Amino acid sequence: MQCPKCHAAMHTYNRNGVQIEQCSGCRGIFLDYGELEALTRLESQWVQQAPPAPPAAYPAQPAPAAPAWGAPQHGGHHGGHHRQRGFGRMLFSS
Amino acid sequence: METAAPNQPDVPARLAVLARAAAHGTGRPCDCAGGLLRVLADRADGTVVRHGALVAKAHAPDTDPEGHRARLALAAHPSVAGIFLPPLPLPLRPAGGRGTGDDGTAAEVAGRPVTVWPYGPPVDPENPEAAPWEEAARLLALLHRTPPPRALPAPLPAMRAPVKAALAVDRMRGTAPDHPAAATVLRAWRTVPGARLVPAPRDRFLCHGDFHLGQLVRDARDPVHRPWRLIDVDDAGLGDPAWDLARPAAWFAAGLLPADVWSRFLGAYRAAGGPAVGADPWDRLDVPARALTVQTAALALAKSTAEGRPLDEVEEVMIDTCVRIAGNRTDPAPPAST
Numbered sequence: 001m002q003c004p005k006c007h008a009a010m011h012t013y014n015r016n017g018v019q020i021e022q023c024s025g026c027r028g029i030f031l032d033y034g035e036l037e038a039l040t041r042l043e044s045q046w047v048q049q050a051p052p053a054p055p056a057a058y059p060a061q062p063a064p065a066a067p068a069w070g071a072p073q074h075g076g077h078h079g080g081h082h083r084q085r086g087f088g089r090m091l092f093s094s
Numbered sequence: 095m096e097t098a099a100p101n102q103p104d105v106p107a108r109l110a111v112l113a114r115a116a117a118h119g120t121g122r123p124c125d126c127a128g129g130l131l132r133v134l135a136d137r138a139d140g141t142v143v144r145h146g147a148l149v150a151k152a153h154a155p156d157t158d159p160e161g162h163r164a165r166l167a168l169a170a171h172p173s174v175a176g177i178f179l180p181p182l183p184l185p186l187r188p189a190g191g192r193g194t195g196d197d198g199t200a201a202e203v204a205g206r207p208v209t210v211w212p213y214g215p216p217v218d219p220e221n222p223e224a225a226p227w228e229e230a231a232r233l234l235a236l237l238h239r240t241p242p243p244r245a246l247p248a249p250l251p252a253m254r255a256p257v258k259a260a261l262a263v264d265r266m267r268g269t270a271p272d273h274p275a276a277a278t279v280l281r282a283w284r285t286v287p288g289a290r291l292v293p294a295p296r297d298r299f300l301c302h303g304d305f306h307l308g309q310l311v312r313d314a315r316d317p318v319h320r321p322w323r324l325i326d327v328d329d330a331g332l333g334d335p336a337w338d339l340a341r342p343a344a345w346f347a348a349g350l351l352p353a354d355v356w357s358r359f360l361g362a363y364r365a366a367g368g369p370a371v372g373a374d375p376w377d378r379l380d381v382p383a384r385a386l387t388v389q390t391a392a393l394a395l396a397k398s399t400a401e402g403r404p405l406d407e408v409e410e411v412m413i414d415t416c417v418r419i420a421g422n423r424t425d426p427a428p429p430a431s432t
Binding site: 024025026027063064065066067068069070071072087088089 | 219222225274278346347348349350353356357360374375376379380383384408411414415417418419421422
């Protein structure tokens with residue numbers, strides 16, 4: 001399948017049983033009818049299953065402002081792995 | 095890590111001789127433990143060799159001599175004494191290098207200017223929780239609030255953060271033009287308004303120019319408090335202080351720096367009276383953070399191509415961020431010149 005936007009090849013991925021197509025060029029994602037609803041349902045299930053947050057030492061702060069192009073903030077999704085590797089990179093010039 | 099300097103294999107060795115002379119004087123005995131003598135960095139843009147309580151640094155071969163003199167004098171200036179680690183005197187007759195100049199600061203090894211500094215323990219890469227984000231923010235706020243010193247031996251140049259972003263894009267164009275993600279990085283770069291890459295008349299703040307956590311060390315000369323200090327004035331100068339916050343901002347925007355850490359950093363910067371941002375921090379941070387994202391992504395393509403390896407997970411995140419930047423232009427403005 002070709003991307004309708006940039007015409008590069010689309011690759012099929014399976015996310016929790018939902019088939020999605022992602023473009024190898026512009027990285028756009030193509031969803032079939034009903035797939036967005038399926039993903040939304042899965043996400044709300046994930047949130048419900050998540051363990052309760054540990055008691056905070058400070059009152060909960062509102063999420064800081066982010067730019068329009070910022071990554072979606074998933075509280076906790078980007079767990080230790082990214083965080084640890086990212087931290088090491090922040091010690092170096094780039 | 096920058097590219098090594100393959101034509102100058104003797105620079106670390108000659109720097110080690112100079113560092114020893116700076117630590118002990120020539121011809122005197124050295125009783126430093128072997129573990130305290132080592133090469134801390136060996137890159138084209140900076141070779142650093144430790145000898146006991148000090149380090150000697152060979153700067154980039156293309157260092158601008160006038161700018162270097164001004165930057166060195168800035169680091170030694172009393173007005174930034176609690177912010178930058180100050181340079182130490184060079185040995186009078188460095189073995190393997192040219193002699194000390196009239197002002198006591200000029201020496202070179204293999205055509206590269208050399209300086210000597212106190213050794214300071216860096217941030218522990220194994221312990222992210224202990225990273226001194228608040229202290230880093232406070233030091234940057236203090237630097238930005240310090241009026242530029244008037245009586246320097248040469249005019250303080252512009253800080254180099256925007257130039258470094260443009261150079262990274264040039265390097266990617268030169269060495270990885272056919273990488274599948276190169277077009278994406280260039281599209282993101284074209285959303286950076288060229289006007290923000292040159293200093294505006296209002297941008298007369300003292301800036302570090304290349305801030306990241308590797309630019310902090312403890313000042314071990316005060317063994318009780320061991321206060322954190324900024325190091326590396328090679329890119330320092332006058333400019334828009336938002337660029338000094340741009341790397342943490344870019345990492346937060348990419349989803350790599352946790353929101354609570356970013357809040358702590360920005361909160362500490364504001365609490366210390368830092369002038370870089372107003373009520374909406376992204377008014378000033380948006381463009382520099384885009385540029386730092388592009389810079390990081392461009393260097394990732396250049397380095398991964400040179401090393402013949404695929405992008406790693408963190409590098410992929412930066413490319414994904416470039417995709418979102420490319421799809422989200424800034425307000426109508428002239429595009430970046432390159």
